[in-house]
Amino acid sequence: MNVRATMVFIDLTGSTAAYEALGNAQVADVISKVTQWIGRVCEAHEGRTVKFLGDGVLAQFSRSAKAVESAIFLQQSHTERLEKWPEPLRMRLKIGMASGDVVQRDDDVYGDPVNLAARLSDMAGANGIWADEGVIAELRQDREAAVKSGHLEPGVMDAARYRSLGMINVRGLTEPRSIFQIEWSEDVTTDLMTVRGMLPEAQRAGAGSGGSIALAWFGTTRVFTAAQLPVVIGRIPDSGFVVKDQRVSRSHARLEFINGAFVLTDLSSFGTWMRFSENPDAEVQLRRNDCVLHSTGEIALGASFSDFSAPVVAFNVSSGDSAGQGPYLFDDASAAI
Secondary structure (H helix, E strand, C coil): CEEEEEEEEEEECCHHHHHHHHCHHHHHHHHHHHHHHHHHHHHHCCEEEEEEECCEEEEEECCHHHHHHHHHHHHHHHHHHHCCCCHHHCCCEEEEEEEEEEEEECCEEECHHHHHHHHHHHHHCCCCEEEEHHHHHHHHHHHHHHHHHCCCCCCCCCCCEEEEEEEECCCCCCCCEEEEEEECCCCCCHHHHCCCCCHHHHCHHHCCCCCEEEEEECCEEEEEEHHHCCEEEECCCCCCEECCCCCCCCCCEEEEEECCEEEEEECCCCCEEEEECCEEEEEEEECCCEEEECCEEEEEECCCCCCCCCCEEEEEEECHHHCCCCCCCCCCCCCCC
16 A cells, blocks of 8 residues: 655664673663664654664654654653663664655555665764655645644744755665754754755855865865865875875765765765764764765764764865855864864
């Protein structure tokens, strides 16, 4: 049977390290209890638990608003709970969701939204919630309907806040998808959670001259205009931006300007991690895929941010109007923003 649904994949991060630190029995028991709790939360928000997959849960919702509401509750509640847990057991959640037509057979569900939700969960990283354009479109439709019916005043923000990450290549898919990050942290100020438009609107600031991007690592800062790209970030001296660390591949990542946006593509053996300054707890892991860079943030090469010794490059994206004028504010030689 074909149905329209929003598929949500919730996965636990760090389970491998937990098993190594504490042993199979204790960690398996904790994972079982957490995943069962995830299933109950989804069902309490009008969702259906499709299946449990090791340390992950696949859930189905008839409405995107309920799926987002459930995901936000999961992140907020689980993060608060982890503060009381021992460090080895602090397995955080990463959540991906996608909306579209699926095929429902018996108790299982098949289709592109299922695969996309799982991919977005991986890419969202610890503490992240990523959604495709279909989910956001439904949220907007619900909000417009609420305004027209008088249940929501025009100009009033709805509970779900999100920002566009632009067009991102998703592993296993031939075409890039418009992806959004759902904001859930109560610690993030309201002005950082304003709703952005679709990709063409979000890229207007980079139109014209294309703007520029500054990279910094251990006292070395270089500014690249859109016309100077692509450049390669890598270990060898011929790289456009050199990071001399053995964990950095010879040609680790490629920085390009595509369709009005700065795009970073991982080329490495050990991966690339990214985070944006407005939500530093949400990491994006790249493995031979890419991500749109915006505002300011950091790029960890060859090791995740959890490794304090990881080589980290800071970036700062400037619009076309201010390109070449700065200022590019990097706090110190470690390039932390």
